[in-house]
Amino acid sequence: MSEKIKVRTMAELAAEGKEPEILFWVGCAGSFDDRAKKITKAFAKLLNKANVDFAVLGTEESCTGDPAKRAGNEFLFQMQAATNIEVMNSYNVKKIVTTCPHCYNTFKNEYPDLGGKYEVYHHTELLQSLLQEGKLKVEGGAYKGIDITYHDPCYLGRGNGQYEAPREVLHQLEIDIKEMKHHKENSVCCGAGGAQMFKEAEPQKEEIFVFRTREALETNPKVIATACAFCNTMITDGVKFFNKEQDVKVLDIAEILEQGIKED
Amino acid sequence: MIGQILFTIILLVGAGYFISNIQKAIRNIKLGKPSHRDDHKEQRLKNMILKAFGQQKMFKRPIPALLHLVVYLGFIIINIEVIEIVIDGIFGTHRILSFMGGFYNFLIGSFEFLATLVIVSVTIFWIRRNILKLLRFQSPEMKGWPKKDANLILYFEMVLMTAFLTMNAADYKLQVLHYGHYYFKQGIVGSFPISKFLYNILPDNPESLVLIERGAWWFHIIGILVFLNYLYFSKHLHILLAFPNTYYAKLPPLAKFENLESVKKEVALMMDPNADPYAMPVEEAEEPDRFGARDVFDLEWVYLLNAYTCTECGRCTDVCPANQTGKKLSPRKIMMDVRDRLEEVGKNIDANGEFVDDGKSLLDYISKEEIWACTTCNACVEECPVENDPLDVIIAVRQYLVMEESAAPSELNMTFTNIENNGAPWQYSQMDRLNWVDED
Numbered sequence A: 001m002s003e004k005i006k007v008r009t010m011a012e013l014a015a016e017g018k019e020p021e022i023l024f025w026v027g028c029a030g031s032f033d034d035r036a037k038k039i040t041k042a043f044a045k046l047l048n049k050a051n052v053d054f055a056v057l058g059t060e061e062s063c064t065g066d067p068a069k070r071a072g073n074e075f076l077f078q079m080q081a082a083t084n085i086e087v088m089n090s091y092n093v094k095k096i097v098t099t100c101p102h103c104y105n106t107f108k109n110e111y112p113d114l115g116g117k118y119e120v121y122h123h124t125e126l127l128q129s130l131l132q133e134g135k136l137k138v139e140g141g142a143y144k145g146i147d148i149t150y151h152d153p154c155y156l157g158r159g160n161g162q163y164e165a166p167r168e169v170l171h172q173l174e175i176d177i178k179e180m181k182h183h184k185e186n187s188v189c190c191g192a193g194g195a196q197m198f199k200e201a202e203p204q205k206e207e208i209f210v211f212r213t214r215e216a217l218e219t220n221p222k223v224i225a226t227a228c229a230f231c232n233t234m235i236t237d238g239v240k241f242f243n244k245e246q247d248v249k250v251l252d253i254a255e256i257l258e259q260g261i262k263e264d
Numbered sequence B: 001m002i003g004q005i006l007f008t009i010i011l012l013v014g015a016g017y018f019i020s021n022i023q024k025a026i027r028n029i030k031l032g033k034p035s036h037r038d039d040h041k042e043q044r045l046k047n048m049i050l051k052a053f054g055q056q057k058m059f060k061r062p063i064p065a066l067l068h069l070v071v072y073l074g075f076i077i078i079n080i081e082v083i084e085i086v087i088d089g090i091f092g093t094h095r096i097l098s099f100m101g102g103f104y105n106f107l108i109g110s111f112e113f114l115a116t117l118v119i120v121s122v123t124i125f126w127i128r129r130n131i132l133k134l135l136r137f138q139s140p141e142m143k144g145w146p147k148k149d150a151n152l153i154l155y156f157e158m159v160l161m162t163a164f165l166t167m168n169a170a171d172y173k174l175q176v177l178h179y180g181h182y183y184f185k186q187g188i189v190g191s192f193p194i195s196k197f198l199y200n201i202l203p204d205n206p207e208s209l210v211l212i213e214r215g216a217w218w219f220h221i222i223g224i225l226v227f228l229n230y231l232y233f234s235k236h237l238h239i240l241l242a243f244p245n246t247y248y249a250k251l252p253p254l255a256k257f258e259n260l261e262s263v264k265k266e267v268a269l270m271m272d273p274n275a276d277p278y279a280m281p282v283e284e285a286e287e288p289d290r291f292g293a294r295d296v297f298d299l300e301w302v303y304l305l306n307a308y309t310c311t312e313c314g315r316c317t318d319v320c321p322a323n324q325t326g327k328k329l330s331p332r333k334i335m336m337d338v339r340d341r342l343e344e345v346g347k348n349i350d351a352n353g354e355f356v357d358d359g360k361s362l363l364d365y366i367s368k369e370e371i372w373a374c375t376t377c378n379a380c381v382e383e384c385p386v387e388n389d390p391l392d393v394i395i396a397v398r399q400y401l402v403m404e405e406s407a408a409p410s411e412l413n414m415t416f417t418n419i420e421n422n423g424a425p426w427q428y429s430q431m432d433r434l435n436w437v438d439e440d
Helices: A010-015 A028-032 A033-051 A066-070 A075-092 A102-110 A122-130 A164-172 A208-217 A228-239 A253-258 B002-029 B041-053 B056-059 B063-078 B080-092 B095-099 B100-132 B145-176 B208-233 B233-248 B263-270 B299-307 B317-319 B329-352 B379-383 B390-404 B408-420
Strands: A022-025 A095-098 A121-122 A148-150 A223-226 A249-252
Touching: A010 B329, A022 A033, A028 A033, A028 A228, A028 B063, A033 A122, A033 A228, A033 A249, A033 A253, A066 A075, A066 A253, A066 B408, A075 B263, A075 B390, A075 B408, A095 A102, A095 A122, A102 A121, A121 A122, A122 A164, A122 A253, A148 A164, A164 A253, A208 A223, A208 A228, A223 A228, A223 A253, A228 A249, A253 B408, B002 B208, B002 B329, B041 B056, B041 B233, B056 B063, B063 B080, B063 B100, B063 B145, B080 B095, B080 B100, B080 B208, B080 B379, B095 B100, B100 B145, B208 B233, B233 B299, B299 B329, B299 B390, B317 B329, B317 B379, B329 B390, B379 B390
Parallel strands: A022 A095, A095 A121, A148 A223, A223 A249
Antiparallel strands: none
């Protein structure tokens, strides 16, 4: 990690009387999980390279309340939402980008009704438009011609209908996606959603991540790409379960793109 | 004349009992809480046309979709014939619509082809269920009545279609024999491309033929009335309810969960710096809403409509990641449980005039183990041909367990505490949220 990532906080900018164009909502996994932090960094570097005027909330960021809501704790969810909306509205936030499909969904679909109205982007959507606008340019890239399969996160794909943005980024890198038997609206969950990430599974034959990873491995990929830190954790566990961690990498779309960016 | 009177009575009783059962279903559905699904009328109408009329989602699985389409078209189109049967029955006429000439022949001919295709399709359905034993028809919740119900529907259809063809065959032979009022001056009325093959099997004696023709005619129309009245007790109710159900279905995005109004009020109060926490609630005349759902009364009425519409096809369970990995959760069972409990509540009301507490609830049907296994991935919702949403029920029950009973699994209670205390589901300090920038 030679290059230093330039990240400003909303508070710093506000002190200078500035407002960034877009808020990068890092999310809990992106802030604390060691694997997910790498995704956060890769995405921040891409934002730097594309000269996107962004800032983060840093220590003012908190959980969106998604896991609480899915687990039935509507009260805690709405409390979290109220606090977050107060913070974001005080900074006059207009646009949000996040690497987490769960944060994305709550901002996009559930916060407006509670007073938080923002333009919300998943990082793959922003990356797709940065590529389109030519603010990011790709060259060959480390993954050109490599067999990659893409796992649709439920809350991005089936939940919000966004199947194309992540695939389009991979196409830009001249990657042929080897689709799994179940993909897009028929994709199979990684097993983390609905607050399952934070609890033990009920009695079962096997873990959902094993079930899903088996299908991913059937495409004989070198890389399993995804666009959610939780999916990444689950499928990484799945790859380990099959003792394939030497042969198969599990990477986020941002990490794959970051390896294929043309340096100016 | 006696026949006409008898027919009219049977028709009225059949229709009357059917209407009273439908009214019962509507009464039961209205036991639910309000649903706010009156928006986006155009989109909803389109959804209904595509998914109920057009059966769009069935075609995710082409083989059953094709077979189902045949039975569906057969059902709708052959029922045009029922119009004639009813008129003939009431007024004592015979093939009253035959004045349409060539078009009439075309209709009767097409009905025969369709009836045959229906028999073939229904037989294949029966084989899939009972001989090939497709996995999704073998789940624990399909034991007993649901399995019988499914087969009964298939037998009904086979018998009805056979009666229709037999009736035509006997009629045709009587026409050829120029017997009584079966004889038409203009020649053979109707076209019998399939039933004519039964010509040689049938007796040559006209009296026996009349007996067979009348027998099949009565059997066909009484069979239809019995089937109509069977709907309310069967998963076959979907042939009617699929229409309102797809109209009132959840619109995308699927991942959007509504925010509970009752909680909004409480949170607003808590966030209001001017609110006096010790003040007595001023005009809280009515009892506050229960958070989430303990029983069918706590579910929105659309969820109850969902339960009545469920065809028990099991596509939801087939794609459920929890079910596929051997967990107890089956979205189909959730829908069936809601219907069973709702029926139980309905019978309670029938017996007592109003609901009398029976010491039971939906939670006697659905276990916590099932409720907590859901990943909220929406695969079941995406898959359902009639656009049911088992997730709505699961989340409503979770809300009850968490907010009314504090009965979440202990790891989830830890998660809640973490979110409350340090703004993350894990035990990390909020102060460390920016550490990633400088870490290697």
